[in-house]
Amino acid sequence: MIRKGRLFTPGPTQLLPTAQLAMAAATMHHRTAEFRALYTRVLADLKTFVGTKNDVVMFTASGTGAMESAVSNLTSPGDKVLVVTAGKFGERWEGLAKAYGCEVESIRAAYGHTVTPQQVREKLKPEHRVLYMQGTESSTGVRHDVEGMARVLRGSHTLLVVDAITGLGTTHFDVDGWGIDVIIGGSQKSVMIPPGLAYSAVSDHAWQRMETAKNPRYYFDLRKERKNGAKGESAYTPSTALVAALAAALDYVREQGGGDLADGRELLINNAETAAAMTRAAAKALGLKLFSVDSPGAALTAIAPPAGVDSSDIVKAFRNHFGAVIANGQGEMKGQLFRIAHLGYYDYLDTIAAIGALEQVLAEMGQRVELGAGLKAAQEVYAQSSEQVAVAR
Amino acid sequence: MIRKGRLFTPGPTQLLPTAQLAMAAATMHHRTAEFRALYTRVLADLKTFVGTKNDVVMFTASGTGAMESAVSNLTSPGDKVLVVTAGKFGERWEGLAKAYGCEVESIRAAYGHTVTPQQVREKLKPEHRVLYMQGTESSTGVRHDVEGMARVLRGSHTLLVVDAITGLGTTHFDVDGWGIDVIIGGSQKSVMIPPGLAYSAVSDHAWQRMETAKNPRYYFDLRKERKNGAKGESAYTPSTALVAALAAALDYVREQGGGDLADGRELLINNAETAAAMTRAAAKALGLKLFSVDSPGAALTAIAPPAGVDSSDIVKAFRNHFGAVIANGQGEMKGQLFRIAHLGYYDYLDTIAAIGALEQVLAEMGQRVELGAGLKAAQEVYAQSSEQVAVAR
Numbered sequence: 001m002i003r004k005g006r007l008f009t010p011g012p013t014q015l016l017p018t019a020q021l022a023m024a025a026a027t028m029h030h031r032t033a034e035f036r037a038l039y040t041r042v043l044a045d046l047k048t049f050v051g052t053k054n055d056v057v058m059f060t061a062s063g064t065g066a067m068e069s070a071v072s073n074l075t076s077p078g079d080k081v082l083v084v085t086a087g088k089f090g091e092r093w094e095g096l097a098k099a100y101g102c103e104v105e106s107i108r109a110a111y112g113h114t115v116t117p118q119q120v121r122e123k124l125k126p127e128h129r130v131l132y133m134q135g136t137e138s139s140t141g142v143r144h145d146v147e148g149m150a151r152v153l154r155g156s157h158t159l160l161v162v163d164a165i166t167g168l169g170t171t172h173f174d175v176d177g178w179g180i181d182v183i184i185g186g187s188q189k190s191v192m193i194p195p196g197l198a199y200s201a202v203s204d205h206a207w208q209r210m211e212t213a214k215n216p217r218y219y220f221d222l223r224k225e226r227k228n229g230a231k232g233e234s235a236y237t238p239s240t241a242l243v244a245a246l247a248a249a250l251d252y253v254r255e256q257g258g259g260d261l262a263d264g265r266e267l268l269i270n271n272a273e274t275a276a277a278m279t280r281a282a283a284k285a286l287g288l289k290l291f292s293v294d295s296p297g298a299a300l301t302a303i304a305p306p307a308g309v310d311s312s313d314i315v316k317a318f319r320n321h322f323g324a325v326i327a328n329g330q331g332e333m334k335g336q337l338f339r340i341a342h343l344g345y346y347d348y349l350d351t352i353a354a355i356g357a358l359e360q361v362l363a364e365m366g367q368r369v370e371l372g373a374g375l376k377a378a379q380e381v382y383a384q385s386s387e388q389v390a391v392a393r
Numbered sequence: 394m395i396r397k398g399r400l401f402t403p404g405p406t407q408l409l410p411t412a413q414l415a416m417a418a419a420t421m422h423h424r425t426a427e428f429r430a431l432y433t434r435v436l437a438d439l440k441t442f443v444g445t446k447n448d449v450v451m452f453t454a455s456g457t458g459a460m461e462s463a464v465s466n467l468t469s470p471g472d473k474v475l476v477v478t479a480g481k482f483g484e485r486w487e488g489l490a491k492a493y494g495c496e497v498e499s500i501r502a503a504y505g506h507t508v509t510p511q512q513v514r515e516k517l518k519p520e521h522r523v524l525y526m527q528g529t530e531s532s533t534g535v536r537h538d539v540e541g542m543a544r545v546l547r548g549s550h551t552l553l554v555v556d557a558i559t560g561l562g563t564t565h566f567d568v569d570g571w572g573i574d575v576i577i578g579g580s581q582k583s584v585m586i587p588p589g590l591a592y593s594a595v596s597d598h599a600w601q602r603m604e605t606a607k608n609p610r611y612y613f614d615l616r617k618e619r620k621n622g623a624k625g626e627s628a629y630t631p632s633t634a635l636v637a638a639l640a641a642a643l644d645y646v647r648e649q650g651g652g653d654l655a656d657g658r659e660l661l662i663n664n665a666e667t668a669a670a671m672t673r674a675a676a677k678a679l680g681l682k683l684f685s686v687d688s689p690g691a692a693l694t695a696i697a698p699p700a701g702v703d704s705s706d707i708v709k710a711f712r713n714h715f716g717a718v719i720a721n722g723q724g725e726m727k728g729q730l731f732r733i734a735h736l737g738y739y740d741y742l743d744t745i746a747a748i749g750a751l752e753q754v755l756a757e758m759g760q761r762v763e764l765g766a767g768l769k770a771a772q773e774v775y776a777q778s779s780e781q782v783a784v785a786r
Contacts, residue, residue: 001664001775002649002740024417256395271394321779322741347395348715348753349746352768356745360772364779371772375745376765379753382394383764386714386757 003323008354010138010166010300010327010341016192016252019245023193026244035240036232038247043229045250048261049191050168050183050201052175057225058199060239063165063186066198068096069220070161070182074130074206076214077101082123082158084115084133084149087140088330089163093132100215102129111333112140112302114295117148124152129209130159135167135183136297139330141290141339143171143297150178159206165189165198166299169265170272170343181206190268190299192252192345193245202226268344272298274385275342275351281381282355282374286362291337299343300327304336306367311338317361324357348382396716401747403531403559403693403720403734409585409645412638416586419637428633429625431640436622438643441654442584443561443576443594445568450618451592453632456558456579459591461489462613463554463575467523467599469607470494475516475551477508477526477542480533481723482556486525493608495522504726505533505695507688510541517545522602523552528560528576529690532723534732536564536690543571552599558582558591559692562658563665563736574599582692583661583737585645586638595619661737665691667778668735668744674774675748675767679755684730692736693720697729699760704731710754717750741775 007014028035046056059065071093075081081102083093086109097104107123109115120131131153136143146162153160159181164173168183169190175183180203187197202222210223224235250261257264276298283290283303291302305311312335315328327339340354355374362369400407421428439449452458464486468474474495476486479502490497500516502508513524524546529536539555546553552574557566561576562583568576573596580590595615603616612629621628643654650657669691676683676696684695698704705728708721720732733747748767755762 001667002661002738004738004740004742006742021417024414268395274394324742345395345397347397349397349399349717349743349750352749353742353746356749356768356772357742360741360775363772363776370769371776372765372769375749375768376763379749379756379764382753383756 003321006324008324008326008340010339010343011186012188012195013190013192013341013344014346014350015194016249016345018252019193019248022248023241023245026241028240030234030238030240039229039234039238039243040232042243042247042250045247045261046199047201049250049253049265050175050185051173051262051265052183052201054176054201054203055226055229056199056201057222057229058197058234058238059220059225060196060234060236060242061198061220062195063163063184063198064092065220066184066186066200067092067163069217069222070132070184070200071096071100071102072215072217072220073210073222074159074161074182074213075100075102076212078103079129080105080125080127082107082120082128082131084120084131084144086114086142086144087111087134087137089134089137089139093163097132112142112291112293114142114144117145117152120149121152124156124158126157128158130161132161133163135162135164135171135173136299138166138299139333140292140337141296141300141302142292143295145295146173146180147178150180154179159209166343167297169268170297170299172269175201179203187242187246190272190344191246191249193242193249196239196242197246269298271346272342274382275346276301277385278351278378278381279340279342279355281377282358285377286359286369286374300339300341302337302339305338306362309365309367310335313365314338314361317365318357321361321364322357324354326354352378396714399717401717401719401733403732403736404579405581405588406583406585406734406737407739407743408587409642409738411645412586412641415641416634416638419634421633423627423631423633432622432627432631432636433625435636435640435643438640438654439592440594442643442646442658443568443578444566444655444658445576445594447568447594447596448619448622449592449594450615450622451590451627451631452613452618453589453627453629453635454591454613455588456556456577456591457485458613459577459579459593460485460556462610462615463525463577463593464489464493464495465608465610465613466603466615467552467554467575467606468493468495469605471496472522473498473518473520475500475513475521475524477513477524477537479507479535479537480504480527480530482527482530482532486556490525505535505684505686507535507537510538510545513542514545517549517551519550521551523554525554526556528555528557528564528566529692531559531692532726533685533730534689534693534695535685536688538688539566539573540571543573547572552602559736560690562661563690563692565662568594572596580635580639583665584639584642585738586635586642589632589635590639662691664739665735667775668739669694670778671744671771671774672733672735672748674770675751678770679752679762679767693732693734695730695732698731699755702758702760703728706758707731707754710758711750714754714757715750717747719747745771
């Protein structure tokens with residue numbers, strides 16, 4: 001059969017067609033009133049999307065660029081920092097903090113698990129300048145307890161920095177209420193456009209810290225971007241096409257929320273939650289083990305392959321048979337899990353289609369799979385969730 | 394959940410993204426060497442796609458325009474013509490022929506059924522100038538026996554005109570071998586682009602008939618288009634953007650055929666056949682009755698709603714719940730069947746998704762449906778068909 005190229009990966013994710021069109025049509029110069037108006041609107045919309053009163057800055061970079069800015073702008077060489085790590089992206093915080101000369105103390109959980117606030121409470125010392133963590137760990141699908149960590153940090157001088165690159169749009173964050181000092185998002189995630197833009201919402205505490213932080217920064221200088229952003233500009237040449245795409249995507253989210261962008265974000269989160277619940281139910285019905293049992297997030301579902309099967313073969317079969325791309329495990333986890341994304345532009349039909357393809361792939365690999373069993377379980381979850389919606393109305 | 398706009402209708406069908414891009418990018422003027430090269434290539438590719446040595450002409454019009462040309466160019470007022478009719482599109486032939494003053498003799502089958510070659514043999518008289526029929530009747534999903542009809546007509550002076558608007562790319566036609574005098578296609582069908590172009594392959598017999606046919610024609614003048622087409626032009630301003638899209642779509646079909654457009658067309662037909670077989674199996678497993686039992690085509694599957702259910706409600710629920718558009722019955726058949734398309738750009742995941750949505754819709758309507766049952770049946774059909782492919786290799 002025809003094989004359409006489809007992304008079920010936790011970034012890049014499926015693109016929003018109206019955003020693709022806006023991207024293709026954008027021809028503006030970035031030092032013009034036209035672009036300033038667009039950029040100003042996008043920064044304001046991102047504040048609403050993130051759900052904060054804090055200023056938002058944007059970089060033309062992938063998410064790691066914004067992560068780097070949260071290290072280089074907030075620390076000085078020799079600073080002690082805490083890192084919550086339970087996967088490849090937690091390890092990225094460790095690598096970044098070390099690259100900038102920080103003394104890193106890690107609070108670690110095994111892949112597939114999460115760190116408890118209690119563990120942080122036990123480790124936290126007044127000299128810890130920053131706690132770095134993920135909202136959701138994209139390499140394992142785990143959702144961390146950001147609210148719990150924030151509670152532990154309350155009253156301390158330790159800044160809370162959350163990589164929410166796959167968390168935003170899939171997880172509820174009360175950024176200002178909990179006191180998240182820096183929260184980071186990326187364009188190729190729940191906002192449904194290609195990679196190339198990263199954004200951060202930064203608290204007053206964090207802006208103050210930058211006054212004394214000594215680490216070098218130039219392109220990723222948050223204060224410079226904030227100053228330019230206030231004029232509707234970026235410090236360096238921005239990816240104008242992606243900014244246009246992002247504006248269109250945020251318009252779509254607002255539309256989904258009946259004209260309210262914050263409501264649209266909540267619907268987007270519920271959408272990912274429903275798709276994730278459908279996928280988890282399907283995996284269980286097929287006798288597959290979820291890679292994350294205690295705290296699975298809605299950004300993606302990580303699933304362990306059947307005993308004796310390398311997940312690389314499942315990923316390969318998905319692509320070869322159906323042109324659909326799912327994600328393998330990263331690093332040492334390669335071969336041991338596969339990941340199906342739910343963040344952003346996925347609907348019921350996509351979710352059913354991915355589960356149907358998974359069953360077919362496993363059956364073709366000779367696994368004992370009852371065709372339709374996972375689908376049925378997913379459909380039942382959907383039926384229940386839509387009944388709840390009907391009742392709520 | 395998010396509801397993506399999806400078309401499961403037998404035209405317009407899902408669009409091919411590369412064709413959409415080509416359409417958006419096309420800015421050429423139609424009286425230029427650039428356009429002439431493109432138009433020449435498209436006409437040549439259409440010959441291969443149709444599978445004929447006959448000249449192909451194209452109109453900027455929907456399929457009905459090309460149907461009209463096959464009446465106005467081939468008949469004179471008072472001519473006796475035969476029409477094979479078993480649905481709304483058969484009835485369109487009757488309407489067209491009458492509008493041009495022909496004396497119409499219809500060979501009719503009930504909706505959902507087909508006419509046999511034997512019936513035609515019994516009716517055919519030497520004075521019948523043309524037999525008009527469909528390859529597939531899009532209003533009921535029925536595939537007519539074009540080969541059988543052609544055999545009946547062999548040696549007669551009755552021209553065979555086949556509306557293959559949903560037949561091309563879903564049905565095997567040996568145009569020259571069987572002796573189809575005019576075969577008609579449209580852009581919004583298996584060639585995966587929006588409506589607005591129609592094309593016809595015309596035999597020598599038909600060209601000769603035009604010498605004496607007296608009915609008036611101007612915009613739909615086949616000979617004028619043939620003459621202009623030989624120079625890489627159309628007689629009147631063509632839809633340049635759609636021509637660019639069609640070129641890209643035919644390139645895609647060729648690519649699918651490993652560089653051979655005719656092979657690509659065969660794969661496209663097999664693709665529709667597989668999707669149709671999956672959908673029929675699903676319908677049966679769900680206890681639904683196929684609207685066409687004796688001769689279901691691969692362009693679409695027409696399914697009767699459960700007893701006591703108006704198919705309009707199923708169509709509405711599909712759109713409301715999932716943003717997906719399936720087709721209702723047309724005319725008197727409205728409410729009595731719904732149609733799910735397979736022609737063109739549909740893959741395994743689309744097919745599974747549509748079936749999953751159908752189950753969910755029926756369950757939500759309170760029908761006794763075993764969730765997953767249709768899906769499983771469809772998956773089993775797919776597994777068998779892909780095993781056959783594996784064995785054939």
